Amino acid sequence: MRPSTAERQSRLDEFISNPRRALWVLAAPMMAGMAVHTVYMLVDTAFIGRIGKDALAAVTFVGPLFFVLIALFNGLGVTITALVAQSVGRRDYAEADRVASSAITVSVALGLVFVVGGLLGGRLMLRGLGAKGAVLEHAWAYFQVITLTVPLFLTGSTLRSVLAGEGNATIPLYISVAATLVNLGLDALFIFGLNLGVRGAAMATACAQLFSIMVFAWVLVRRRRSLVKFRLSAMGYHRPLLVGLITIGLPTTAGQLIMALGMAANNRVLAHFGEATVAGYGAATRVDMFVSMPIFGLAGGAVAVIGMFAGAGRGDLVRSTALYTYRWVITLAVVVGTTAFLSSGHVIRIFIQDEAAVAVGKTYLAYMLFMYPMLAFGATSGKILQGLGYGVPSLIITAVRVLAIGVPIAYVAVFVFGASVEAVWASLLVGGLFSNLISAFWVRALLWSRDPTLRSKGRRASGTAGVVSLTDGLSHGEGGLPTVSTPGSASP
Numbered sequence: 001m002r003p004s005t006a007e008r009q010s011r012l013d014e015f016i017s018n019p020r021r022a023l024w025v026l027a028a029p030m031m032a033g034m035a036v037h038t039v040y041m042l043v044d045t046a047f048i049g050r051i052g053k054d055a056l057a058a059v060t061f062v063g064p065l066f067f068v069l070i071a072l073f074n075g076l077g078v079t080i081t082a083l084v085a086q087s088v089g090r091r092d093y094a095e096a097d098r099v100a101s102s103a104i105t106v107s108v109a110l111g112l113v114f115v116v117g118g119l120l121g122g123r124l125m126l127r128g129l130g131a132k133g134a135v136l137e138h139a140w141a142y143f144q145v146i147t148l149t150v151p152l153f154l155t156g157s158t159l160r161s162v163l164a165g166e167g168n169a170t171i172p173l174y175i176s177v178a179a180t181l182v183n184l185g186l187d188a189l190f191i192f193g194l195n196l197g198v199r200g201a202a203m204a205t206a207c208a209q210l211f212s213i214m215v216f217a218w219v220l221v222r223r224r225r226s227l228v229k230f231r232l233s234a235m236g237y238h239r240p241l242l243v244g245l246i247t248i249g250l251p252t253t254a255g256q257l258i259m260a261l262g263m264a265a266n267n268r269v270l271a272h273f274g275e276a277t278v279a280g281y282g283a284a285t286r287v288d289m290f291v292s293m294p295i296f297g298l299a300g301g302a303v304a305v306i307g308m309f310a311g312a313g314r315g316d317l318v319r320s321t322a323l324y325t326y327r328w329v330i331t332l333a334v335v336v337g338t339t340a341f342l343s344s345g346h347v348i349r350i351f352i353q354d355e356a357a358v359a360v361g362k363t364y365l366a367y368m369l370f371m372y373p374m375l376a377f378g379a380t381s382g383k384i385l386q387g388l389g390y391g392v393p394s395l396i397i398t399a400v401r402v403l404a405i406g407v408p409i410a411y412v413a414v415f416v417f418g419a420s421v422e423a424v425w426a427s428l429l430v431g432g433l434f435s436n437l438i439s440a441f442w443v444r445a446l447l448w449s450r451d452p453t454l455r456s457k458g459r460r461a462s463g464t465a466g467v468v469s470l471t472d473g474l475s476h477g478e479g480g481l482p483t484v485s486t487p488g489s490a491s492p
Contacts, residue, residue: 011167012088015308019321022167022308027301029169033176034293040180047187048201055198058138061131062146065122067260069114069150075253076107076154077161078303078386079244084165084228085304085387086456089311093228095240100162101230102238106245107158111151118147138198145202152209159216164304166228175215183208244389251391255382255398262402266424269410273421280360283352287340287365294332295376298325299383306387310456318452322384322443329376337372341365360421367425374432381439385446389455393442397435406431 015022049056080103087096122143123136131139160172183204190200270278302325309317340347341362348361378401382394406427413423446452 012091012308012312015167015305016312016314016317019305019309019317020324023298023301023305023321023325025301026164026167026169026304027298029173030164030300031294031297033169033173034297036173036177036180038289038293040183043184044187044201047184047191048198051191051197054134055138057135058131058142058198059201061126061135061139062143064260064264065118065125065143066146068257069153071253071256071260072110073154073157074256075249075251076103076110076245077157077164078252078383079241079249079391080158080161081165081303082248082307082387082389083241083244084162085167085307086311086389088166088228089308090313090456092311096166096228097231098238099241099244100158100165100228101235102241103158103162104155104230105235106241107154108151111154114150114154115147118143118150122147141197141199142202145199145206149202149206149209152206152213156209156213156216159213162228163216163219164300165307167304167308169301169304171219172216175212175219178215179208179212182211248386248389248391251395252386255395258395258398258402262407265407266410269414269424270421272414276354276356277360277421279352279354280348280357281364283348283357284344284361284364284368287344287347287361288368291333291336291340291368291372292375294336295329295372295379298329298332299376299380302380303383303387306384307389307456310388310453313453313456315451315453318388319447322447325380325384326377329380330373333372333376337369341369363422364425367422367429371428371432374429374436378432378435378439381443385442388446388452390442390446393439393446397439397442400438401431401435404431405434 015025045056045059048059080099083099084096087093087099123140126136126139126143160175163169163172186204186207187201190196190204191198194200196203267278267281270281302321305321306318309315309321344362344365345358348358352358352361378397382397385391385393409427409430410424413419413427414421417423
C-alpha cells in the first residue's frame, strides 16, 4: 500500500520545523550502527582466529580486495542518499521512486560484474598480494563465497541508503542489529558446529546479508510509512542516477581508494622502524575506530538532512545545519579523542602486550589529539557538499591530505633525512591542516558565496541530476585553483 501525499509530506515538514532534531534522528542510529558493526568485526575476527593462524592470515589477505568493494558501497550509497533526499525535499516523490528503483538495477548489475571478475581473477589477485600455500587455499575458499554475495551486499547498501535518504535511519539500525546476531550465531554453527572452517565464516556472512535484504524488501514494499516505493517500470536506465554516480559516487569511491593507498604507504614507512612500531600503530588505529564513530555518524546524518533542505530550497536551513554539525563534530572529536588518549595505555593493551608497541601507540594517539578535530571538520565538509550534490570537493580534500602532503612528507622525512617515527605522525597533522584550509574554501564557495540549493533547483528545472561539470559553480584562477563565482552567475 502506497503512503498518502499527506503522510509523505509530514516527515519533511517535521524535519524543516526542527532541523537540529532531524540531524540527531538520523545521526544517532548511524552511530549505533557503526558501533554494532565494530563489535561484530571484533567478534568475527576472534572466531576466525580460533580456527588457526592460517585462517586469520587468509582473511587478512582478502581485506584489501574487500576494501575496494566497501569503497564502491560508499560511493553508490552516498549518491542514492543525496538524490533521494533532494527529491523528498522538493516533494518530488515520483522522482525519489525512480532513483530508488533504478538504483536496484545498478546494484545488481555492478554486483554481477564483481562476481565474474572475482571468480576469474580472485585467486591470481590473492597470490599477487602475497598469499601462498595453505593460506592461499583458505583465502580462496573465503573469497569465493564472499564474491558470490557481492550482489547481496550492494543491494543491501542500496536499500539502506534509500531509507536514509527519506529520513529513516532507525529501521536500518534494527535490521543491522538483527543481521549481526544472525551472522554471529551462524558463525558459531558453521565454523565450529559443522566444522566448515573459514568457508563457514563466509557462508554465515552471506546468510546474514540475505536475511537483511529480505527484511529491507518487506519494509520498503509493504510498510505504509515508507516514503519511497519501488516500481518495476522504473528499474531501467535513469539518467539522473547515472549523472549522480559520476558527479558524486565516482569521486567518493576514488577518495576511499586514495585513503587505502595512503594507509598502505604509511605501513611501508612504519615497517622501516620494525614490527613493534607497526603493531603499536595497528593497535592504536582500533582506538581511532571508536573516536571516529560519532564523527562519521553525525557527518553521515548531515548528508540526508542537508540534501532535503537543499531540495526544499531552504538555503538558510542548509547553512544553519552545517554550522550546527560542525560545532558538534568538533566537540565530539575533542572530548572523545581526549578520553581515548587518557585511557590509551589500558585500551591498547587489550590488543597487544608488548611495551614498545604500547609506547608507539600512545605517542601516535597524542598526535591524534590535534588531528581528530581537523579530521572532523574535513570529513563533515565532504559529507555536507555530497548532500548538496558535489562529490569532487571531498575527493580533492582527501587527495591533498593523503597523497599530496601526508605521504610525501613522511617518505622524505624518514628515507631522506632519517627522521624518527614521530615525523610520520607530524606528516598527518600537516596534511590535515592543508586539507582543512581547502575544505573551508569549498564550503565558503558553495554554501555562503552562492545559493547552496542551486544544484538541486537545477535538477528540478531540468529533470536531470544536474550538469556533469565536476566543478559546478566555480571558475579557475591562477595555478588551476578554483575561484568563487558571483552568486547566480554560473549554471547549477
